[in-house]
Amino acid sequence: MTNSKTVTDRAADNIRILSASTVEKAKSGHPGGAMGGADFINILYSEFLKYDPNQMDYPFRDRFFLDPGHMSPMLYSVLSLTGKFSMEDLKQFRQWDSVTPGHPELDVLRGIENTSGPLGQGHVIAIGAAMTERFLADRFGEWMSHKTYTFISDGGIQEEISQGGGRIAGHLGLSNLIMFYDSNNIQLSTKVEEVNKENVGKKYEAWGWNVLSINGNDADEIRKALTTANKETERPTIIIGKTIMGKGSVKSDGSSYEDQVATHGMPLTAAGGDYKKSIENLGGNPEDPFKIFEEVADLYKNRSEDLIKWAEENREIEKAWEEKNPELAKKLNEFLSGSIPEIDYSEIKQSPNSATRGASASVLSVFAEKVENMIVASADLSNSDKTDGFLKKTTAFQKGDFSGAFFQAGVSELTMAVIMNGMALHGGVIPVCATFFVFSDYMKPAVRLACLMGLPVKYVWTHDAFRVGEDGPTHQPVEQEAQIRLMEKLKNHKGENSMLVLRPADAIETSTAWKTALENTSTPTALILSRQNIKDLPADGNRYEEALQLVKGAYIVKDSTETPDIILLASGSEVSTLVEASKLVEKEGFNVRIVSVPSEGLFRNQSKEYQQEVFPVGIKRFGLTSGLPVTLEGLVGDSGTVWGLNSFGYSAPYTVLDDKLGFTPEKVSNQIMKLL
Ligand SMILES: Cc1ncc(C[n+]2csc(CCOP(=O)(O)OP(=O)(O)O)c2C)c(N)n1
Numbered sequence: 001m002t003n004s005k006t007v008t009d010r011a012a013d014n015i016r017i018l019s020a021s022t023v024e025k026a027k028s029g030h031p032g033g034a035m036g037g038a039d040f041i042n043i044l045y046s047e048f049l050k051y052d053p054n055q056m057d058y059p060f061r062d063r064f065f066l067d068p069g070h071m072s073p074m075l076y077s078v079l080s081l082t083g084k085f086s087m088e089d090l091k092q093f094r095q096w097d098s099v100t101p102g103h104p105e106l107d108v109l110r111g112i113e114n115t116s117g118p119l120g121q122g123h124v125i126a127i128g129a130a131m132t133e134r135f136l137a138d139r140f141g142e143w144m145s146h147k148t149y150t151f152i153s154d155g156g157i158q159e160e161i162s163q164g165g166g167r168i169a170g171h172l173g174l175s176n177l178i179m180f181y182d183s184n185n186i187q188l189s190t191k192v193e194e195v196n197k198e199n200v201g202k203k204y205e206a207w208g209w210n211v212l213s214i215n216g217n218d219a220d221e222i223r224k225a226l227t228t229a230n231k232e233t234e235r236p237t238i239i240i241g242k243t244i245m246g247k248g249s250v251k252s253d254g255s256s257y258e259d260q261v262a263t264h265g266m267p268l269t270a271a272g273g274d275y276k277k278s279i280e281n282l283g284g285n286p287e288d289p290f291k292i293f294e295e296v297a298d299l300y301k302n303r304s305e306d307l308i309k310w311a312e313e314n315r316e317i318e319k320a321w322e323e324k325n326p327e328l329a330k331k332l333n334e335f336l337s338g339s340i341p342e343i344d345y346s347e348i349k350q351s352p353n354s355a356t357r358g359a360s361a362s363v364l365s366v367f368a369e370k371v372e373n374m375i376v377a378s379a380d381l382s383n384s385d386k387t388d389g390f391l392k393k394t395t396a397f398q399k400g401d402f403s404g405a406f407f408q409a410g411v412s413e414l415t416m417a418v419i420m421n422g423m424a425l426h427g428g429v430i431p432v433c434a435t436f437f438v439f440s441d442y443m444k445p446a447v448r449l450a451c452l453m454g455l456p457v458k459y460v461w462t463h464d465a466f467r468v469g470e471d472g473p474t475h476q477p478v479e480q481e482a483q484i485r486l487m488e489k490l491k492n493h494k495g496e497n498s499m500l501v502l503r504p505a506d507a508i509e510t511s512t513a514w515k516t517a518l519e520n521t522s523t524p525t526a527l528i529l530s531r532q533n534i535k536d537l538p539a540d541g542n543r544y545e546e547a548l549q550l551v552k553g554a555y556i557v558k559d560s561t562e563t564p565d566i567i568l569l570a571s572g573s574e575v576s577t578l579v580e581a582s583k584l585v586e587k588e589g590f591n592v593r594i595v596s597v598p599s600e601g602l603f604r605n606q607s608k609e610y611q612q613e614v615f616p617v618g619i620k621r622f623g624l625t626s627g628l629p630v631t632l633e634g635l636v637g638d639s640g641t642v643w644g645l646n647s648f649g650y651s652a653p654y655t656v657l658d659d660k661l662g663f664t665p666e667k668v669s670n671q672i673m674k675l676l
Contacts, residue, residue, distance in 0.1 A: 008219045010283065011081065011296040012042040016248050017284040018080060019073035022093040022100070024267045024275050029094060029102065032263030032271075033153060034074035036217070036243035037182045041078045043222045044149060044180075046303050048230070052311035053082065053304045056109045059336050059427060060314060062146045063129050065114045067122030068153040068182075069103035070265070075112070076100050080292070081300045084110045087290040106425070106453045114425055115453050118445055120159025121418050123179055126150035127169045128422020128431075130177040130236075134402040135375060136428050140332050143317050147230065150179045154192045157181060157200055164415025169236040170208030173399035177236040178229040182216060186245040186261050204238045216241020246271075249278040335373040335428045338456075338521055343370055345515045346544045350507035353536050356529040356572070357462040359510035361389025364432075368393035368405070371518070375423060377407035377433040379416050385434040385462040386529075413439050417446030417457075424455035430518070434460035436468075437477040437528055440484060450524040451487050451498035458517050459526040464503065464572055465626035466649035466657050467532045476649030481571075481627035484526060488601025496523055497601040502550065503528040505557070505575035505596045506537045509547040513598060516551055528572065532654055535576045537596070553602025554614055554635075558582065560591035566676060567615060569595040569635060570624040578624055580665035585672050593619075600635060622672050626663065643671045 015038035023029035044064065051061035066075050073093065079085050085100065092098035099110065103117035116122040130148040137145045156162060169177055181200065185192045201211045210232050214221040222241065229237035246263035250256060252274040257263070262271035269275045276286035285291065292300075322329035334341075348366055350359050367374050368390045376390040387406075395404030409416035413435050420431040440447070440461050450457050466476040487499035500520050504513040510529065517525040537557050539546050549555035554569070558579060566585070568578040575596045582592040595614055597603060603611065615621060621640035623632030629644035636642050645661060658664050662671070 007295050007299050008042065008046070010293055011046060011299055012038040012219070013248065013282040013284070014081065014293050014296045015042055015074060015077040017279055017282050017289055018077035018090060020249070020268055020275065020278060021289040022073045022076065022090045024269065025091055026094040027267060027270075029073060029267065030070040030265050031073065031268055032186065032246040032249075032260070033068060033071045033182065033184065034077070035247045035249065035263075036184045036245050037071060037074050037151065038077075038247070039217045039219060039243070040151070040180050040182070040222050040241055041074055043219055043226065045078045045082060046299055047223065048226050049149060050146065050310055051111075051307060053307050054311070056084070056111055058311060060144050060146055060318070063113050063126065063148045063426065065122050065126040065129065065148070065150045065422070066104060066116045067151060067156040068119060069116030069122070071151075071153065072100070072102065072104045075104055079111045081296060082111065082304065083300070090290055115449055118449065119153070119155035120161040121421070121446065121449060123150040123152040123156055124161055124165040124415055124418040125422035125425060126177060126179070127165050127174065128419035129426035130169070130174045131172065131397065131402070131407070131419065132375075132423045132426035132429050133176055134174070135405070136335070138402040140328055141321065143321055145176065148177050150177070151182060152179055153182045154184070154187050154196070158196060161414050161418060164410075164412035165418075166204055166207040166209070168409070168412070168415065168419070170204070171399065172397060173208070173234055174236045175232045175234055178226070179236065179238045180216070181238055181240045182243050183240055184243045184245040186259065186264055188264050189261070191261065201238075201240055208235055210235040210237040211240065212237060213240045214242070216243035217247060246273070248282045249273045250281050252277060254281075331372070338427070340518050340521075341370050343515070345511045348511050350511060352507070353533050354507045355531055355533050356504050356507065356510045357386040357531060359504075359507035360460060360462075360514065360527060360529050361386035362507075363511055363514040364390040365393060371430060373428060374430045374432060375405050375407060377409050377416050377420065377431070379409045379413045379433070379435040379439070380411045381435055382406075382408070385436065385460055387432070387434045387460060409433070413442035414446055417443040417450075417459075420457045421446055421450050421453070421455055424450070424457050425453070430456070430458070432458040432460060434462065436463040436475065437461035437480050438463065438475055440480055444483075447484075447487070447499070447524060451490065451492060454492055454494065454496075454522050455524060456521045457524045459524065460529065461526060462529045463531045464528045465530065466645060466661065467530065467573070467626065467654040469654035469657060470651055472651030473648035477627070478645050478648060479628050481528065481625070482631045485600060485631065488599065492523065494522070497605065499523055499601070500525040500599060501528065501601060502526065502598045503571040504550065504598055505570075505572055506534050506547075508536065508543045509550055509596065509598065511544070512547040512550045530573045532573065534573045535579070537576060537579060550596075550598050551602065552606050552610065553599040553604070554595050554597040556593060556614060557596045558592075558594040560593060562591050564593035564619055565590040566672060567593045567595060567619055567621045568624065568672065569597050569621060569632065571597045572626070574624040574626060574663075577663060577665060577668055581668040581672060584665060584669035585676070588673065590676055597632070597635065603635075620675055622675055624663075624668060641671065641675055643668060
């Protein structure tokens, strides 16, 4: 159905009025871009985007991911036309505890598919969702296919991540992806032409995209472009829409106040325009601006009825498919519900004394067979980060072939991590991605958003310490563990640790770490793994049973029969170094306890009783870390010492580094003895 131009344009003006008014009322926000993008968002929501108004999380809905979160007023306004936000919600824009925060935060039931704000991430999230749609459609059929729409602005186009996203979406031929580029030649401090002269269309064309250029404020052109994009079968589409910043805004003398940098980030009045006159100019009542025009309400009511019909018809198709394919239907249900298959981790064969990255490969090779909705990615390091354990049993995504479950991301860590967020947001899959730990620095912005949104993405970070050796200080993580563990201390909005960070101490603990990672469905999980072999930890009984205690964050791996004189603690490979060092300390007649601390965050969630059982008051503690000492200082306390690294590493074989940097059992035992 197409709508008469008048109603369509009235609806877009309604979005402009509501956007300008939310910002004006909050006395802060970004009206200009929202007013320019209103025409596109209106056509998208009133004519193209398919979803079920009665079940916003209907799994087979189209997705819309906003990239420029500062344009939230545009999204809230169009969603108010669909009935998902009230006028009262709009009036509470940017206020404490409102459902309309300054930048949109994930709220699927109200139509907010992603948290946005850091420019560039939103459109790459869309790419991850589009890949997931292909992955699922390959397994369950095209009846479930849907489109993924995204809206990008100049800022997102400029962010480096758009290079990774553009390349990957083009390479994989994601024709289910439709991106509107709101090209208004204005950004925060300058006009775009002052920083950017490239031909954006040619750039996307070179990446293999279908490029359409239109007047982004013209309803007919938008409609035509969206229709063409919907028919595309080979390439992702970018619709470059030239739009006018602050469309419809005027000054007090009634002359145009469009195309002004000032309206990017300030209420119209503060920017130098005339708010009341602008609202009048757009056909609204400045004394009562929070209103939906009658004909616009009808337009959206009709659309809603059409969508309910669409959802009913789709459910019929779904039902018929389920009846014909009961086994597949059961599997699809499991995928979508986020359930995890039963796996006996104690049965996973681990070679003795192996590197934890190798131990992770053993687990991943089991996942490749048993976790059919797992997608594993690597940023061109699969044979080093050992995700090849998974890859050997599947194939990598190709254009037109998503039957495999591996994603070769190329060298683009941030893009990869954001794509994982998009996969998690789409739902139905378990995303895992890997690279060297030192390059987690490149991924941090995506990790932060995964933490904020509570997405169960798994990060495999290998080459966890200076023991990468000859590659030198550029490749040797030192401060990375302390950095990422800060996310264990930062709570998400549900009050949970926003991230789970596990650094297992040996091969068997890597199995239990993976078990815990998979069972964590509410936050992201990191696994920090060694490149070098690690001696298996001693066990009183069954090592696997003992290593299951990893879920407590810290546990005793070796104890003295009498009250210990000292407690030694570490994570990762340093635990086995402590075991060796303890033998020398025991020779001197001291009683020693050794504690493995795979996750301080988990440990701090345990009862005080348990914490004191592991670290009784009054017994000195010695911590060993290949990271910054601060990694363990909180657990060691004032009366103890941490031996760690206070500088970047050096290039040399790792055994030499262990010696020079004081990490041999002998040198560590000397440090411990100093404390006794
Ligand atoms: C990664 C990142 N860097 C900086 C910002 C701050 N910021 C918000 S909007 C903006 C300018 C972007 O302009 P554009 O995307 O053209 O939006 P428009 O002016 O059209 O509203 C900047 C720098 C941000 N949100 N994210």
